[in-house]
Amino acid sequence: xxxxxxxxxxxxFWLLGALFVAFVLFLYGPMFAIVVLSFQGPEGGLTFPxxxxxxxxxxxxxxxxxxxxxxxxxxxxxxxGAVVMVLTVGLALLAxxxxxxxxxxxxxxxxxxxxSLIMPSIIVSLGVGLLFRLIDGGVKVxxxxxxxEALDSFNTTLGMxxxxxxxxxxxxxxxxxxxxxxxxxRFNPAYExxxxxxxxxxWQGFRHVVLPLIAPSLxxxxxxxxTLSWDxxxxxxxxxxxxxxxxxxxxxxxxxxxxxVIYALGTVTTAISFAVMGLTLGLMRLWRRRRGA
Numbered sequence: 001x002x003x004x005x006x007x008x009x010x011x012x013f014w015l016l017g018a019l020f021v022a023f024v025l026f027l028y029g030p031m032f033a034i035v036v037l038s039f040q041g042p043e044g045g046l047t048f049p050x051x052x053x054x055x056x057x058x059x060x061x062x063x064x065x066x067x068x069x070x071x072x073x074x075x076x077x078x079x080x081g082a083v084v085m086v087l088t089v090g091l092a093l094l095a096x097x098x099x100x101x102x103x104x105x106x107x108x109x110x111x112x113x114x115x116s117l118i119m120p121s122i123i124v125s126l127g128v129g130l131l132f133r134l135i136d137g138g139v140k141v142x143x144x145x146x147x148x149e150a151l152d153s154f155n156t157t158l159g160m161x162x163x164x165x166x167x168x169x170x171x172x173x174x175x176x177x178x179x180x181x182x183x184x185x186r187f188n189p190a191y192e193x194x195x196x197x198x199x200x201x202x203w204q205g206f207r208h209v210v211l212p213l214i215a216p217s218l219x220x221x222x223x224x225x226x227t228l229s230w231d232x233x234x235x236x237x238x239x240x241x242x243x244x245x246x247x248x249x250x251x252x253x254x255x256x257x258x259x260x261v262i263y264a265l266g267t268v269t270t271a272i273s274f275a276v277m278g279l280t281l282g283l284m285r286l287w288r289r290r291r292g293a
Contacts (some may be wrong), residue, residue, distance in 0.1 A: 059214075060259070061261050068252075070265065073248075080229060092180045125238040231273070232245075
């Protein structure tokens with residue numbers, strides 16, 4: 001007989017429910033505490049109890065934190081995240097299309113790409129940094145031989161959009177590739193066959209059939225790429241050159257800033273992350289509505 005609303009729930013239901021609530025509190029409790037403490041009054045500290053409510057620390061954040069330009073670091077993180085997002089979507093899509101057919105050496109390449117996920121992030125960062133320092137040595141040798149006057153102005157190839165971008169792609173691309181594998185494994189090739197039967201070229205079939213069907217998944221890959229880049233620290237720590245992203249600046253501020261302004265910065269960055277996820281979900285919902293229409 002089906003259980004009615006008046007039937008008592010078994011003890012296992014309440015135990016599992018309590019376990020789930022404890023897990024949610026463990027997962028989001030620290031973030032909620034930081035958000036609450038960021039709204040303290042001017043006399044507030046880094047711990048409870050609260051000392052008033054205000055937007056004082058957000059105003060302090062807007063005015064700047066000492067010598068650190070938070071606005072510039074925020075713009076750098078947004079710019080780098082956007083580039084990582086675009087490259088992750090494009091390269092993951094191309095790789096997913098390539099693996100739909102038998103690819104010579106594809107298995108070895110796949111394991112090499114996925115191995116980046118299980119390697120310690122700091123080791124990846126050190127390896128990328130070492131690679132670019134070797135490139136620096138080669139560039140200096142070439143400049144010394146061909147253009148000695150340019151050698152004085154050359155500093156390093158390490159930078160946000162060179163070594164930093166490469167280090168972050170070692171983190172985002174494996175996730176994008178795994179998502180595209182799952183998408184194409186469930187993709188019905190009969191849609192493409194029907195398009196070819198109607199006279200569509202391979203490009204037309206991809207543009208008008210394949211791409212609209214996998215577009216929500218591509219949006220999800222883009223969200224993964226941006227959010228993973230947005231809060232990346234370990235893989236970026238040794239490769240960013242002279243400029244830091246917002247997470248690296250935030251890491252440095254934790255040892256020098258002793259006021260709730262650091263919590264205000266955490267609240268702002270968390271709000272941006274949730275805004276990106278909300279925008280992604282909105283785009284996916286809009287896309288489904290258009291497909292349904």
